[in-house]
Amino acid sequence: MANLIKIAYLYEDLMNTYGDSGDVKILSFLLKEQGYDTQVDNISLDMKFNAFDYDFLFFGGGQDFEQSVVATDIQRHRQTIKDYIEADKPMLCICGGYQFLGKYYETSGGQTIQCLDILPLHTIFKADSRMIGDTEYKTEWGTVKAFENHSGRTYFDDKNMLKPFGQMIEGYGNNPDDKQEGMRYKNVIGSYSHGPILKNENVARAIADKIIASHKERLASAAG
């Protein structure tokens, strides 16, 4: 079907507790306005997954316990997600989903959990100083207002390769030190913004455009 956009919602049944499902709902709504239906597939434990079957990958935030279980399972998909990202395909990762793109995260108990090691970043959890509250920051697409609720502090290991998604006006963002929110690499956005972030239609429309382009490209290569 020419007008069916396929979205992979990574671990939707486990990483689903911070309202980020709203991002996918908003995208489906905006894509519908432009004449596209969407199919959202939950990619969960033990399931097969080829990222190139999809026009967009979404990865939301979850609870610590669920996140630790996902950390083990997701290693099976490292290569396909890495290839997908390197092929300039669009992906949005929020909170836990964002942390997973990096090398590792260190829990408050001092345990190191291996992540996908696709992008040069890492996260340190500090349970006793959670960053909770409204955020506001400037991005390429204008101002964004959101909500953050995380104990993980994310740091870039290669500041040439990764660019921040926004410059803080209010709130913490990645960590208490850098005054920056989120990360951009090719067509991937990582962010700590709940709310959900895409209630900011400026960002939502920009991502919807990327998804449509990605969809057209997938169809062209399939026909190819």
Place this chain on the structure above:
Amino acid sequence: MTFKSEIATLTGKTSYFILNKFFNGGSSYPGKIAYKIDPDILKSLGKDYDLIVVTGTNGKTLTTSLINKMLVQKYNDVLTNPTGSNMIQGIVTSFVTHHKTSKKPLAVLEVDEANVPIICKYITPKYFVLTNIFRDQMDRYGEIYTTYQKILDGIKMAPDATIIANGDAAIFSSKELPNKVIYYGFSDKGHENEDFKAPTNTDGVLCPKCNHIMHYHMISYANLGSYFCPNCGFKRNDLKYQVTNISTLLPNKTEFEIDGNKFQMNIGGKYNIYNALAAYAIASEMGITTEQMQKAFAYDEKVFGRQETINVDGKDVNIILVKNPVGLNQVIETVLSDKKPYSLAFLLNANYADGIDTSWIWDANFEDFDYDKLPLVITGGKRVKDVTYRFKIAGLDMNKNIETSEIENFVKEIPNIPTDRIYVLATYTAMLGLRKALSDKGYIK
């Protein structure tokens, strides 16, 4: 009682008397003062009581109220905290102002999850009634396992207490406890061969023993039901008390059977049948008869803000408190069972008591409303833009929406609604604001 405790008690009593007499209020302030003077006050105040602690995310207030209505029919000296003041100060107030008439009174207390270990430090409960644990105001409470751990920290101080827990919630079977545990739940008779997973937006579906995704023979709502793990064999415990049949499920009437006994309540919602079941379970343990329970269920007083109908110039205004996605989904299901035409309102605030994070509305099933049939949706509260946008994305035609910024403006719209009834879903402080506005105008006596 120590001298310090006596002073604290006296101050608490006096301030309650003054507040109650002259200011028509004061549910937690006297306790706050007394607790400040003597933090150990609860120890001396509560030492003669047999304590029942009711806790969990949803259903605390109604369950406590039902238990109280059952117990007062057999026991003549029962203390409770009926106004939902479920933290330490509010609870101290309840004790300070209770006039004891016996040597061994009962106390039935709704206790905020995080306050369970604080209360247990001073009074050792005889029973814990556990309703459920769902994600709830994550900016305040944190994640479900953290919440359960807080309850467990309290239970650990009372190894002789009996735990009466919702057996349909896997989390209550995730840890081994030295206590006697009794489970209640919904019967899965006739569904034993079914095998399915919860919908993808359900939280808490990982097997606590082996971390695989659990399956179900039957789900009552959210992650509650007859769960089992196909990987390791972990499954629901045997239930001592069971809902065996539900024959009527309307917004203002439910008829159901527990262990074959027929009951009726004048409130709606499957979640309230769980509350009734929890009350049934503890009451059965304490020797309350079926007739006494039936009487308690039939009692027609609406619990403060939990499902109140107020008449405003001929319109039935049905106020329902909402605070988290699972509770809201249950409310949506209940509202949808109304066959008569109705309008809808949603008042969303983001004060501390509401939860300062409003993103939870996106995890609730707004898509389930029948937007073709709904003639009007009024949105309001401090986060009116957020809730309006949620309705828009869910499919509401914006021509059917009225946005009101102030509660007073919302009240002015009520006489103009095109239906006889309006369901008003409101977060905690929005609900308080609405009640006050209706009270100021004389609609609530």
